[in-house]
Amino acid sequence: MSSGKSFYVTTPIFYVNDVPHIGHAYTEVAADVLARWHRQAGDDTWLLTGTDEHGQKILRTATANGSTPQEWADRLVENSWKPLLKTIDISNDDFIRTTDARHEENVQKFLQHIYDSGFIYTGEYEGSYCVGCEEYKQASDLVAGTGEYVGQQVCAIHSKPVEMLHEKNYFFRMSDFTQKLLDLYEERPDFIQPESARNEVIQFVKQGLSDLSISRSSFDWGIKLPWDDSHVVYVWFDALLNYITASGYGYDAEMLARRWPATHIVGKDILRFHAAIWPAMLLAAGLEVPHQVFGHGWLLVGGEKMSKSKLTGIAPNQITDTFGSDAFRYYFMSAISFGQDGSFSWEDLSARYQAELANGFGNLASRTIAMVGRYFDGVVPAPGEYTDADKAIHDIVAAAVVTADDAIERLAMHEAIASIWRIVEALNGYITEMEPWVLAKDAAHRDRLATVLYTALEGLRALAVLLSPVIPRSTHKLWVALGAEASLGELTAQPVRSSGVWGQLVAGAQTASLEPLFPRIEAALED
Ligand code: ME8
Numbered sequence: 204m205s206s207g208k209s210f211y212v213t214t215p216i217f218y219v220n221d222v223p224h225i226g227h228a229y230t231e232v233a234a235d236v237l238a239r240w241h242r243q244a245g246d247d248t249w250l251l252t253g254t255d256e257h258g259q260k261i262l263r264t265a266t267a268n269g270s271t272p273q274e275w276a277d278r279l280v281e282n283s284w285k286p287l288l289k290t291i292d293i294s295n296d297d298f299i300r301t302t303d304a305r306h307e308e309n310v311q312k313f314l315q316h317i318y319d320s321g322f323i324y325t326g327e328y329e330g331s332y333c334v335g336c337e338e339y340k341q342a343s344d345l346v347a348g349t350g351e352y353v354g355q356q357v358c359a360i361h362s363k364p365v366e367m368l369h370e371k372n373y374f375f376r377m378s379d380f381t382q383k384l385l386d387l388y389e390e391r392p393d394f395i396q397p398e399s400a401r402n403e404v405i406q407f408v409k410q411g412l413s414d415l416s417i418s419r420s421s422f423d424w425g426i427k428l429p430w431d432d433s434h435v436v437y438v439w440f441d442a443l444l445n446y447i448t449a450s451g452y453g454y455d456a457e458m459l460a461r462r463w464p465a466t467h468i469v470g471k472d473i474l475r476f477h478a479a480i481w482p483a484m485l486l487a488a489g490l491e492v493p494h495q496v497f498g499h500g501w502l503l504v505g506g507e508k509m510s511k512s513k514l515t516g517i518a519p520n521q522i523t524d525t526f527g528s529d530a531f532r533y534y535f536m537s538a539i540s541f542g543q544d545g546s547f548s549w550e551d552l553s554a555r556y557q558a559e560l561a562n563g564f565g566n567l568a569s570r571t572i573a574m575v576g577r578y579f580d581g582v583v584p585a586p587g588e589y590t591d592a593d594k595a596i597h598d599i600v601a602a603a604v605v606t607a608d609d610a611i612e613r614l615a616m617h618e619a620i621a622s623i624w625r626i627v628e629a630l631n632g633y634i635t636e637m638e639p640w641v642l643a644k645d646a647a648h649r650d651r652l653a654t655v656l657y658t659a660l661e662g663l664r665a666l667a668v669l670l671s672p673v674i675p676r677s678t679h680k681l682w683v684a685l686g687a688e689a690s691l692g693e694l695t696a697q698p699v700r701s702s703g704v705w706g707q708l709v710a711g712a713q714t715a716s717l718e719p720l721f722p723r724i725e726a727a728l729e730d
Contacts (some may be wrong), residue, residue: 206245211465211494212238215473216253216299216445219279220264223287224516225535225547226470226502226509232532233499233541233616234468235293239672240611240619242294243699249462251449252288253299254280258438259334262424272424276302290520292528292675299449301426301441309453310436310444311429313488317375318430322487326374328416335361337438339368339416360472372416373434380483381412387482393495395478396614397542400471400498404478415440415480443481447490464494468614471498497614500544502535509547522552525724529674530556536673537620556721564627564666565677565720570634571659572684572717578643583660583686584653585710592633593658597705599629600665604703607669616673623669630662660685661708667694668702677720686712 214234217227231252238250256276265275280300288295299306317323331340336358345365348357355364388394388405395401418434419425425435444452446465451458469477474496482492501508504515522531534552537559539545575581589597603622610618637655642648664685671678671694682694690709691697 205247208245209247209249209461210238210241211249211251211450211462212241213250213446213465213467214252215467215469216255216301216442217284218258218260219254219256219276219284220260222279222283223519224509225519225522226516228287228291228519228531229502229535230468230470230499231288231293232291232535233614235291235295236532236536236616236672237466237468237611237614238296239294239675239695240699243668243672243695243697244608245698245700247461249297249450250293250295251297251299251446251465252293252295253297253445253449254284254301255438255442255445256280256301257425257435257441258337259419259422259424260337260438262422263334273302276300287519290523290528291531294675297449299445301445303448305454306445306448307426309448310426310441312453313444313447313484314436315429317484317487320487322376322379323373323417324376326372326414326416327370328372328374329369330367331356331365332368333358333361333363333365335363340365368421370416370420372420373418373428373431374414375417375440375484375487377412377415377480377483380486381408383486384408384412384479384482387492394492395474396495396497399542400474400478400496403471404474407475408479412479412483439476439480440484443476443484446481446493447485452490464491466495466497466614467493468497468499471500474498497542499541500539502539503544503546504548506546517547526552526556527676527721529677530560530721533560533620533674536616537624539617541614541616553724556724559624560674560677561719561721561723563624563631564670567627567631567634567659568663568681568684568720569717571630571656571663572714574639574643575656575660575714576716578639578652579656581714581716583708583710583712583714584657586654586657586706587650589654589658592637593654596629596633596658596662600626600662600705601703604665604669604700608700620670620673623666626662626666626669630659630666633662634659657708657710660714661705664691664708665702668697668699671695671697672699680717680720684715684717686714689713 212234214230234250238248241248262272265272333340344359345356346359348355352364357364385408395404417437417440418428420434423435426441428434447463450462467477478496485492509515534555603626606622607619639652639655642652664687667678667681679694682688690712
């Protein structure tokens with residue numbers, strides 16, 4: 204069922220200098236949950252992710268590993284970055300690499316266009332550059348070094364000395380856009396979210412934007428400027444364009460019109476690139492600015508931003524191998540308010556897995572299906588007349604659908620999950636109160652037993668649909684066990700917004716037994 208709306212969502216394209224860690228996976232999961240929800244809401248949805256492969260950082264890593272940058276990138280993409288998407292069940296519609304011909308050719312078209320329109324001039328860049336950030340730095344971006352760098356100014360993010368550059372470069376007239384951007388932020392308060400991110404960018408732009416050096420000539424791993432092949436494009440100018448080169452810019456105007464503008468999900472470390480530089484580039488080219496830029500928080504490990512260089516990096520499969528990909532997705536989306544920083548700990552993950560997924564949701568599903576097996580030979584019973592207690596469940600389900608949808612609209616995945624979880628809690632309480640095992644002892648209560656179990660099954664049906672964007676594997680198992688795949692069709696085709704309409708499960712349908720959705724994991728952890 205099409206809603207007539209479209210939803211184009213992106214993740215950053217990640218540097219291939221190293222393998223992915225859970226910070227990257229976190230962004231992927233957030234974008235994926237949104238995309239899956241919108242698909243199930245009938246929106247024409249498109250999820251883009253990919254890799255950022257040019258620039259000095261990749262060139263140096265490849266060289267240090269005795270490889271060419273292209274070979275290095277090919278290896279990392281195939282062995283690490285694409286497999287990550289499988290590990291955490293990302294349903295991306297496309298994967299762009301900045302070394303793709305469709306990207307390189309159309310970056311050149313874009314550059315030629317803004318060059319011809321007078322937005323580019325030659326100048327001299329003299330100042331500092333952090334290769335870790337791939338960013339030109341102002342004095343105010345630097346801090347005093349510690350340890351081996353005492354007495355030097357270092358990058359505040361990488362804690363390493365910056366490099367001094369003195370190069371003849373091409374510059375983009377970004378200063379022309381200071382006021383236009385401030386007007387944009389004013390007119391569209393949702394353009395940058397959350398509020399803290401919006402304020403940070405406004406403060407930054409209010410100081411006045413400087414023109415931006417957009418080329419480098421001291422190395423050649425990048426896209427050549429179409430009018431001067433002794434320069435390659437600055438890696439960020441190249442990378443940001445992936446969002447439109449993947450969606451038709453320069454080669455498919457119809458696709459571009461259908462998809463663009465996008466919602467960009469990024470970490471707050473790269474907010475300014477997306478919320479200031481990128482819209483300025485688009486305005487220069489006469490293109491629409493993004494729909495929204497959402498800067499999420501950092502995953503902290505031991506109180507610090509997790510990073511490979513500080514040896515706090517955790518590989519996603521360290522978690523999924525033990526807990527499974529659904530638990531990974533659920534944990535990061537429910538335990539952290541999207542937009543805020545969040546601390547990861549194995550203890551917290553383990554406790555939530557056991558309490559919320561195994562005891563809360565998994566157990567509800569197992570015992571309901573088991574009782575239908577035991578008391579009704581596995582056949583979905585027809586409900587009798589509903590009591591107030593049953594109707595209260597109908598209302599809770601209907602209300603959860605509305606609040607969850609509203610939360611997703613605001614990119615508050617944690618709130619959406621919390622709303623849906625009210626159904627889990629209500630149903631667990633309902634079953635305890637109704638005591639179907641007591642009703643089953645007396646044939647006179649057969650109708651009541653049927654109604655109670657139908658109510659629990661219907662609640663599970665709604666839960667399967669609503670949670671499918673978050674925990675696609677276990678909800679699919681539940682869907683099959685409910686006998687819903689045969690009678691109602693594919694789970695991923697079930698519209699989320701009408702999932703609260705009561706009575707969709709067909710009485711007489713055959714259920715199937717259900718293995719524990721979230722098995723105990725103590726044994727695995729002891730290894
Ligand atoms: O910046 N917590 O790529 P990158 C949460 N290529 N998210 C984290 C994180 C953490 N500790 N660490 C990383 C680049 N991330 C550019 C992007 S886009 C046109 C170009 C996530 O490989 C978060 O999304 O350094 C952050 O913005 C991104 O990884 C940075 O990935």
